[in-house]
Amino acid sequence: MIFRRLGKLMAAAAILALPLTAHAADAIRIGITMPTQTLLGKQAVQAAQTAADLINQDGGVAGGSQIELVAYDDENSPVAGVAAAQRLIDQDGVKFVIGQMSSTVALAILPVAQAAGVVFVPTVPKHTDITKAGYDKLFRLNSTVAMDSAVFNGIIKDTAKAKKIAYVIENTDFGRLLLDSIKKSLEGTGAAVVYEGFYDLQQSDFGNLLTEAKASGADTLVTGGATVEQYANVIRSAAEVGFKPDNIIISPGSLNANVIKLAGASAEGTMSSDIYLPSIDTPLNKRFVEAYESKYGMKPEKTEELTFEGVWLLARAIDKAGSDDVAKVAQTLHANAWETPRGEVRFDDAGQAISQSFVVAIKDGAIGRR
Amino acid sequence: MWEIWVQQLFNGLSAGMAYALVALGLTLIFGVLHVINFAHGEFYLMGGLGLVLIVQATGIPYPVAVLGAVIVAAAVSWIVDRVVVRDVVDRPGGFSTVLLATYAVSLLVSQAVFFTWGSAPQRVDGIPGILEVGGVTITYQRLVVVFAGMAVLVVLDLVLRRSALGRETRAVAQDAFAARVVGIDVRRVRTVTFVISGAIAGLAGALLTPISLFSPHMGEAVLIKAFVVVVIGGMGNVGGAVVAGVSLGLLEAILGRFIAPGFALALIYSLLVAVLLVRPNGLLSPSR
Numbered sequence: 141m142i143f144r145r146l147g148k149l150m151a152a153a154a155i156l157a158l159p160l161t162a163h164a165a166d167a168i169r170i171g172i173t174m175p176t177q178t179l180l181g182k183q184a185v186q187a188a189q190t191a192a193d194l195i196n197q198d199g200g201v202a203g204g205s206q207i208e209l210v211a212y213d214d215e216n217s218p219v220a221g222v223a224a225a226q227r228l229i230d231q232d233g234v235k236f237v238i239g240q241m242s243s244t245v246a247l248a249i250l251p252v253a254q255a256a257g258v259v260f261v262p263t264v265p266k267h268t269d270i271t272k273a274g275y276d277k278l279f280r281l282n283s284t285v286a287m288d289s290a291v292f293n294g295i296i297k298d299t300a301k302a303k304k305i306a307y308v309i310e311n312t313d314f315g316r317l318l319l320d321s322i323k324k325s326l327e328g329t330g331a332a333v334v335y336e337g338f339y340d341l342q343q344s345d346f347g348n349l350l351t352e353a354k355a356s357g358a359d360t361l362v363t364g365g366a367t368v369e370q371y372a373n374v375i376r377s378a379a380e381v382g383f384k385p386d387n388i389i390i391s392p393g394s395l396n397a398n399v400i401k402l403a404g405a406s407a408e409g410t411m412s413s414d415i416y417l418p419s420i421d422t423p424l425n426k427r428f429v430e431a432y433e434s435k436y437g438m439k440p441e442k443t444e445e446l447t448f449e450g451v452w453l454l455a456r457a458i459d460k461a462g463s464d465d466v467a468k469v470a471q472t473l474h475a476n477a478w479e480t481p482r483g484e485v486r487f488d489d490a491g492q493a494i495s496q497s498f499v500v501a502i503k504d505g506a507i508g509r510r
Numbered sequence: 511m512w513e514i515w516v517q518q519l520f521n522g523l524s525a526g527m528a529y530a531l532v533a534l535g536l537t538l539i540f541g542v543l544h545v546i547n548f549a550h551g552e553f554y555l556m557g558g559l560g561l562v563l564i565v566q567a568t569g570i571p572y573p574v575a576v577l578g579a580v581i582v583a584a585a586v587s588w589i590v591d592r593v594v595v596r597d598v599v600d601r602p603g604g605f606s607t608v609l610l611a612t613y614a615v616s617l618l619v620s621q622a623v624f625f626t627w628g629s630a631p632q633r634v635d636g637i638p639g640i641l642e643v644g645g646v647t648i649t650y651q652r653l654v655v656v657f658a659g660m661a662v663l664v665v666l667d668l669v670l671r672r673s674a675l676g677r678e679t680r681a682v683a684q685d686a687f688a689a690r691v692v693g694i695d696v697r698r699v700r701t702v703t704f705v706i707s708g709a710i711a712g713l714a715g716a717l718l719t720p721i722s723l724f725s726p727h728m729g730e731a732v733l734i735k736a737f738v739v740v741v742i743g744g745m746g747n748v749g750g751a752v753v754a755g756v757s758l759g760l761l762e763a764i765l766g767r768f769i770a771p772g773f774a775l776a777l778i779y780s781l782l783v784a785v786l787l788v789r790p791n792g793l794l795s796p797s798r
Contacts, residue, residue, distance in 0.1 A: 177726075179629045311772055339771060342731040344722035345528075347521035347652070348766045354647075355514040369631035373723050376633075380640065381517065382647030402633050402723060 167208035168201065168464050170451055171228030172239040173249070175216040179398065180368065180443050181241055183436075184264065185211045187444035188238070190432050191451035201459040207451065210234060216241060216366075218248035225249040229256045235466050236261070238450035241366055241443070243267030243313055250275065259466050259473075263450040264443055266393075267313055271490040277470040278491040279453070281446045283415050285317050288392035291413040291497045293325035296360065299411065299499070299510075300387040304334040306358035308349050308374050309391070310365035311338035318391055322362070334358050339374075341367060346377040354383035364391025364412075372402035379406035387411065395500055395507060396441040411501045411510060416442040416482040419508070425481035449480050513645030518763045524652040524721075526759020527659035531714035532732050533739035533751040534666070535707030541746030542683045542703045545605055548613040549590055551733030552620060553708040556583040557715025558724045559623060562632050572636050576716040583712020584705050590615055591704040596697060600686075616729070623726045636720030651720045658717055662710060663752055670748070679703060683746070738782050744792025753794055 172188050175181035192207040200206045210232050214221035221240065228234045229252070236259045240246040243265035250273055253260035259277045262270055266282050296302050307322070309315040315338060323333060335356035337349040353361065361378055363371045375388055388410045390399070395412035403410075418429050418439040428448060432440040440448070454469065456478060461468040477486040485495045501510040532554055539547045560582030564575045594611035598604050637650040670676040681689040682699045690696050715728070722728065739758055743750030758778065765774035785793055 177624055177629050179631065182629055337771065340775065342727075342734075343771075344725065344728065344731065345521075345525050345718075347525070347721070348518060348763050349771065351514060351517050351521060352766065355511075369723055369725050372631075380647070380649050381521075382640065382642065398631075402631060404633065 167206045168236075168458060169208045169210055169232060169234045170236045170238060170454055171210045171212075171225075171232060171234035172447070172450070173212050173214035173221055173224040173228070173237070173245070174239045174447070175241050176211065176213040177215070178241070178367070180366070181213075181216075183440075184239070184241070184443050184447040185209075186436055187432060187440055187448040188451045190428070190435065190440075191448045191455070194427070194431055195452070195455045201455045202462055202464065205458075205464070207455055209451065211239075214240060214242075214245050216245060218245050221245035222248050222252055225252050229253075229258055235259065235464060236454050236469075238263055238454070239447065240265050243270065246270055250278065253278075257466060259454065259470055261450045261454065263446040267317070271492045275491070276474075277466055279470075279473055279487055279493065280491055281449055281453075281485075281493045283392070283495075283497070284492065285314070285321055285392075287492075287494075288413060288497065289321045289325065291499065292389075292392045293322060295389055295411055295413060295499060296322065296362070297325070297329065297331065300360055300389060302360035302387065302389075303331050304356070304358045305331070305360045305362055306335040306337070306353035306356055306383075306385065307333050308335075308337040308339070308346070308353055308361065308363045310367060310370060311340050312365070314391075315365060318364070339370065341370075343370065344373065346370075346374050347381060350374065350377045350381045350383050353378070354381055358383075359386045361385040361388045362391070363388070364394040366394075368394070368396065368398040369402065372399045372407070375399070375403040375410065376406050392497075393442050395502070396443075397438065397507065400502060400505060400507070407502050408505070409502060411499065413497055414442055414500050415495055415497055416445045417498060417500065417507070417509065420482065422479075422481070422483070424479055428481045445481050449482070449485070452480065453478055453485070515767075516646045517648070518767060519760060520646070520648055520652065520656075522760040522763025523756065524655045524759070525762065526756035527656050528714055528718050528732075528755075529735050529739050529758055530752045530755025531659055531662065531717075532711050532736040533743065533755045534662075534748060535711045536736050537740045537743065537746055537748060537751040538703055538707045540740070541748065542679055543595070543599055543608075543700050544746075545595065545599060545608040546612070547595075547704075547707070548609060548733075549615040549619065550612075550707070550711055550736065551729030551731075552616050553583050553587050553711035553729075554715040554732050555620065555623065555726070555729035556586045556708075557712030558719040558728055559627065559715075559726075560712065561716040561719050562634055562724045565634055572634075572720075576713070579716035580709050580712045583715065584709040586619070587708020587712075588701070588705050590708070591701050595704060596701060599700065616733075620726065620729060627726060629726055632724040634719050634724060636717075649721075651717075655717045655721070658713065662713065666710075666748070675699070675702065738778065741782060742785050742793055744794050747792055747794060750792050750794035754792075 174184050192209045196206045212224035214224045238261040240262050241264050246262040246265040254275045261279045263281045270280050335353050363374045390412040392413045457469045457472045458464050461472040485493050499510045536550045557579045560579035564578040598607050637654050639650045641648045678694045678699050686696050739755045743754030
């Protein structure tokens with residue numbers, strides 16, 4: 141009788157030990173939320189998948205574990221974003237959540253991530269409040285408006301020498317924050333914002349706004365935001381209503397090939413600043429661009445690069461730490477400088493990524509460094 | 511300064527004409543079939559998508575492509591009528607069923623577009639050129655929208671008031687049972703009304719795409735404004751929809767001269783609430 145008990149005990153122990161032995165070859169899951177029904181959102185997920193593919197091709201991380209990407213649509217809405225994050229954490233058991241396009245969504249997900257103790261890497265959101273939560277496992281990849289401002293305000297003041305600015309942008313946290321930054325940098329210089337036109341995210345006809353901008357006598361048009369179908373149309377509509385500013389400047393990071401495609405010839409000469417260009421000449425960037433372009437038929441741009449980086453950095457950190465333990469991975473990320481397609485990246489104490497910035501412009505129908 | 515006023519009023523007129531065209535189909539369907547078509551935004555989308563696909567595939571000139579887009583929208587609306595409206599409308603509870611069914615269709619169509627076309631916006635160039643008179647700048651495309659809108663209204667008015675089909679349509683709108691009794695093919699009249707409404711919405715989509723850019727989301731945004739126009743103008747009131755639509759466009763343009771666009775939008779929705787409270791049959795319908 142005692143042998144039967146022992147036998148049952150041993151059998152139970154063997155069964156319980158099975159998952160532990162299987163662990164070494166398990167996939168490490170990285171969860172991503174993005175507005176997959178928009179163009180940029182879809183492209184971002186494609187870039188994340190490219191990173192996972194390259195990493196898995198190279199042999200995986202931390203002893204051969206493959207990276208598995210789980211993606212959900214956050215619809216650019218905080219409600220859907222939180223639901224997606226919960227699903228990733230509770231149902232799919234992910235310990236690393238990346239993504240979002242919108243700061244509002246990232247800010248909504250942050251407390252959820254913090255409560256669950258997962259590593260949270262917002263890739264595209266720029267709002268300053270994201271790094272103010274004091275969460276040691278938060279890593280924000282995109283530059284903040286404050287960081288971009290120095291270069292961006294320099295473009296407005298010194299390159300464009302703007303005196304009267306028409307500011308036509310989306311009615312969101314981002315749009316308003318950028319305006320505050322511009323106004324502050326123009327204090328005491330004699331230049332001013334003479335027209336403020338905020339449009340809502342459903343708007344598609346900008347004739348009224350641009351006509352008002354024309355009436356204001358502005359010499360510079362500043363636009364931008366997250367929805368390229370809108371700000372590209374703003375640039376096109378400016379030409380259509382006869383508003384011909386000396387310079388058109390787009391918010392930092394918003395100048396991409398879609399602007400040229402949608403605005404056409406009216407976008408010639410448009411300037412911006414950015415932290416990434418597909419033409420950056422490093423082996424890693426060349427590899428990334430080649431892998432993305434061969435699969436998706438177009439060059440990756442900043443949103444793609446940042447989301448690629450989300451997966452890439454986590455994988456590199458897991459590899460260096462030798463495990464997917466969240467505390468170890470977070471510590472490793474903080475303690476090192478990392479090679480990425482945009483150049484070298486390191487994180488400050490609040491989890492903000494720091495890298496270099498370039499001035500870019502559309503010349504002869506293509507984007508290049510100015 | 512007056513040039514800016516003229517330009518803004520013209521922008522408002524073209525935007526208002528677009529609202530009127532979309533609202534027109536919606537209110538016609540309500541007036542004749544007495545149902546709400548939630549898929550109406552998708553007919554507008556089909557007009558835009560049809561235009562984009564035809565231009566991309568064949569490169570034929572814009573005016574011909576618009577005609578093709580209208581046919582596409584009409585075909586889609588015919589299918590929708592056949593599947594979820596025609597045989598459902600007369601059943602008990604038909605109103606709610608059609609409302610829900612057309613809502614389901616709208617989800618189906620917009621998701622199908624995302625699944626096949628994707629989420630990419632697209633530019634289609636319409637009638638090129640800008641008219642500059644004094645300090646006023648008007649694009650020919652907007653002029654086309656205004657004139658096409660007026661043409662549609664004139665033709666529709668003639669058909670409704672002077673033709674046999676128009677008489678039958680007004681009879682069905684008044685009382686479908688009595689119309690059947692006097693020998694009118696109610697089913698045919700309803701289908702024709704539905705398809706014409708879809709075609710007009712498709713025309714609006716094809717005419718607006720060069721101005722607003724094609725986007726797979728374009729059906730959603732337009733439907734809300736269309737409902738506002740239909741309610742303010744009176745549900746089923748064709749003339750009311752046109753007046754309300756054009757007025758809405760002009761009001762947005764005028765308010766935009768003084769207050770932020772966000773406030774203008776809030777004011778317009780407040781107007782909607784006010785109309786519902788004071789004259790629920792619409793500003794331009796006889797109050798019963």
